[in-house]
Amino acid sequence: MFKRVSAAIAAGLLVAAGLAACGGDSGGGKDDGKITMGFAQVGAESGWRTANTKNIQESAKAAGIELKFSDAQGKQENQIKAIRSYIAQKVDVIAFSPKIESGWDQVLKEAKDAGIPVILTDRAVDSKDPSFYKTFLGSDFVLEGKKAGEWLVTDSKAAKGAVNVIQLEGTAGSAPANDRTSGFADAIKADPKIKIVASQDGDFSRAKGKEVMEALLKAHPEANVLFAQNDDMGLGAMEAIEAAGKKPGVDIKIVTIDAVKDGMTALANGQFNYIVECNPLLGPQLMDLAKQVVDGKSVPKRVLTKESAFDQTQAKAALPSRQY
Numbered sequence: 001m002f003k004r005v006s007a008a009i010a011a012g013l014l015v016a017a018g019l020a021a022c023g024g025d026s027g028g029g030k031d032d033g034k035i036t037m038g039f040a041q042v043g044a045e046s047g048w049r050t051a052n053t054k055n056i057q058e059s060a061k062a063a064g065i066e067l068k069f070s071d072a073q074g075k076q077e078n079q080i081k082a083i084r085s086y087i088a089q090k091v092d093v094i095a096f097s098p099k100i101e102s103g104w105d106q107v108l109k110e111a112k113d114a115g116i117p118v119i120l121t122d123r124a125v126d127s128k129d130p131s132f133y134k135t136f137l138g139s140d141f142v143l144e145g146k147k148a149g150e151w152l153v154t155d156s157k158a159a160k161g162a163v164n165v166i167q168l169e170g171t172a173g174s175a176p177a178n179d180r181t182s183g184f185a186d187a188i189k190a191d192p193k194i195k196i197v198a199s200q201d202g203d204f205s206r207a208k209g210k211e212v213m214e215a216l217l218k219a220h221p222e223a224n225v226l227f228a229q230n231d232d233m234g235l236g237a238m239e240a241i242e243a244a245g246k247k248p249g250v251d252i253k254i255v256t257i258d259a260v261k262d263g264m265t266a267l268a269n270g271q272f273n274y275i276v277e278c279n280p281l282l283g284p285q286l287m288d289l290a291k292q293v294v295d296g297k298s299v300p301k302r303v304l305t306k307e308s309a310f311d312q313t314q315a316k317a318a319l320p321s322r323q324y
Contacts, residue, residue: 047260048280056282062287076099093119101174102126108133120137122176122282139305144307148183148257166197166199167229168233168237180229213240279305282305
């Protein structure tokens, strides 16, 4: 009996020692002082996203942050699985670009309960509890849509007839799609000649942009403007416009958002007419915020990225030094 009790005590001491060696704190972290970040990327649906991923990976390396990276391939359930995996691995901080705005509260609560801070990048969530994340780093999507609409209002001042717009929206339910739609609609109210004759989800992809534009051109031959909520959809739609025997940038004016190289090239060539920038190079700002939240420092709840807009002349000047 004594031997069994002694063995049990010894086993208990070993378990306690093992727990102490693992750090015991639910927020993860390692004694070597190096920060580990789990990043759940939404996918690789566009040139913008590819540039965003590359910049985050390079910035983590430059900042000395160990990056655990996952590509959700455009599926919210994959992002949630990745976040839960990072919680189980006890990373120091979690960052992700949410596929859509809704459906995150449960997994974000799990991260909070584990003591792991979360940073939203590029896209927001509609969580009822803002304490589930520390900060949101990204663009002002409403302003981007508004800039696109304001350019169209200015450009349409000399138009004698109706300005009939086809709008290619981004992924349904995503923050950029919702906000860009809102901003654009608000801006074009200034000119009653401008009318959105069709608006459909193009999922931020070039292939879907082409497919949707082909159908909408047949249904709305009167369309003379395209507002694509990212360059890739605009580039796909450009192919559909050409296939329909029309000249992009002339017969149908094109305004987009992003300003990736392919889009800027189309703008410089006169196939696009205007691009509002959405900067994907969030990496340096993200790593700086990660270090601050892991150190327990207070950070702004909303951090904006610096962005511009381009016409044809400005695109030609910017292209040679464009990083993405």
